[in-house]
Amino acid sequence: MNDHWALSNAPWLDSGPTSRVLTLLSGGGEEARVVGGAVRNALLNLPIGDIDIATTALPEEVVRRAKEAGIKSVPTGIEHGTVTLVVEGKPFEVTTLREDTETFGRKAKVSFGRDWVGDAHRRDFTINALSVGADGVVHDYVGGLSDIAARRVRFIGVPKERIEEDFLRILRFFRIHAAFGAGEVDRDGYLACIAARSGLATLSAERVRMEMLKLLVADGAAAACVAMADSGLQQTIVGGVVYTGTLAAMIAAERALDLEPDAMRRLAALAVAVTEDARRIAARLRLSNSEARALDSMGHRWWRLEGMDEARARRRLYRLGEGPYRDRLMLAWARAGTGADAAHWIELARLPQRWTAPKFPLRAADFIARGVAEGPQLGHVLTLAEDAWLAADFPLEPGLLASLADQAVTRLTRDPKP
Template sequence: MSEVPVLSDAPWLRSGPAARVLALLNGANEEARVVGGAVRNALMKIPIADIDIATSAVPEEVVRRARAAGIKSVPTGIEHGTVTLVVDGHPFEVTTLREDTETYGRKAKVAFGRDWVRDAERRDFTINGLSVDAAGVVHDHVGGLADIAARRVRFIGDPAARIAEDYLRILRFFRFHAAYAAGEPDRAGYLACIGGRAGLANLSAERIRMEMLKLVVAKGAEIAVTAMADGGLLLPIFGGVAYTGPFAAMISAEHLLGLEANAVRRLGALTVAVTEDAKRVAARLRLSNAEAKALDSMGHRWWRLAGMDEATARRRLYRLGEEPYRDRLMLAWARAGARHDTAWRALATLPQRWSAPKFPLRAADFVARGIAEGPALGHVLTLAEDAWLAADFPFDPSALTAIADQTAARFRRDHRL
């Protein structure tokens, strides 16, 4: 075991809700430490989300101490030793030290214990196997400190055995590599993921969706996704071809435009050539209705946006709306492979330079021209809007009068009114 004396840049250890939970659970022959991601992120000096706590105290003792201190406890996973304590509105998962006695998929039979080493050894990656006590001392039983220094994601113990315990660890290996590592994935872990890829079929679509949407927006997504494709891991996930070139081009375009990484947009670049692809991916990953709609919109005739002049682009933007226009345009750009092309960039930034106006003609304008209310009126309005777009959005009264007169006359002629 190696230690560093104090995790100095962790004010949440000294005061606040997390420090209060640690103080509650320490003492009277029990010990509590912060474990996992909070320790990893603090050491890597990146933002911390959740703070998870491990303790030698059994769940009943955790609940008893919380009740005595007036702290709410929720038995979120008490059969596996997890109790959630809510302090000042902040939830903390508190889990009793444990070891797996039998594993099957994402479930496991566990035995509670008091051995911090055994508890660390049952975790997935070395960088997640660190713990820090209330004094700030970092405890490393699995080599996590060296891997953080090397920016390396490595399985604890035998990679194949860890994957067989839970095949979701295949996706987590690449997601964590994309988020925290540098360079190529750890070789032993990578080969074990390829060897275990058939196990991906055992995972629920919801779990795969969650991991993949996080993976594609991580800072190292391009390397991780390419490695997955090279290892034959994307076909069983998406059920079709993965396009790593457009995926890389989409990342480049987002950076060039200063856009925040967007999971669905990147997923579209990786998986969608036609709308049938979008429907397949949405079904396989069980995307939300909004995600599925956005993906389908991206894939709908994206190739028609290539080589547009600005007048045509304005009409597309008007019809689609800002976000769907930009996402579809960026898919076309990514699939063209023109990473820094100024013409594509101008089309993509059109929403920043031009706001779509509101169609100025109304139903009353056509009722006054003898068009009866009902379906016919809606049809005439659609024809007039098409003519207004073709004329490049005029607002001059004489131009609008001409559009209204010509549209009404055309409708009457076509329908012999």
């Protein structure tokens, strides 16, 4: 099967760096096409990110032509047929058509070929196997065009076989559906993913992390996570209980606040009830240090933010800082349930936009002047004074500050700490 469809209104294809690469690698008996996600997104009228090129030209020929044209080439995966060309500052991953000679997961042995049909059948999903040449004609050998029209994510060929080639395709199935699909997930693919779920244990944490974080920020993340939870896949990934209702509430909260989707917020909503959950997930997914800190912060006594008035919220904002305050508050909001007062939560979440926490005005010198010696006692009295300053709602009047300092020194003498 080779269905054709003309891709119209594609200036990125007709001119500019993409056109230059296609022209460079076509002719002289060779052909080049844009493949994969760029074609899919163009047909769905979605933003186009990276543009990948497939070609019949061997890697050495790609490098030779690039050199003659004065284009930088980087052998990013030349043993697998991939060369990156940099044109006008934009990178293009160019890969020679391939065919598997032996298949065992990501370490499949490949040989270079010239068969566009065979190359399409090597790919994962029908909507990712489309290609388009400089003439705008979309080539479809696997039924991807009809699946694009139906917003259906379907494995190429037998789902079980595609999954066994790389078990990461289980997660990619749900992630691609969340981003580009509509309605229920494809049943044959879904059942194959369930049957093969033990294969997830063979994947590196880094690869799982990458797919999960992409899935969580997709438009259809809530429904995809429900499907994964119903099959037991989600619990396998995070190693504990999942809360799909809280995830849906977090997504609604982000939209109410006009915030961009945030993977850590959504991961916390899905799987973090206490800090122990955050630490387990950080280890299982090999989160970065900043990601792990964000997850841990959200899980730390988020329930104490329920029922806050604005005075208490200001103290929390002062202690946590704007980002952690907002994210922990949003987790508390998402977990508050359907009876939550959305207007009140929104008001608290937008507190940093109308109020900036002042700096604590008392300094070590204020207490040294009152006879407190440098050392641990000085740190303790500063803590006592800061706590009292917060409780008094951030006063800045000199007389009141002096009184707070005196009271802190008095408390220190009553309750000295090393």
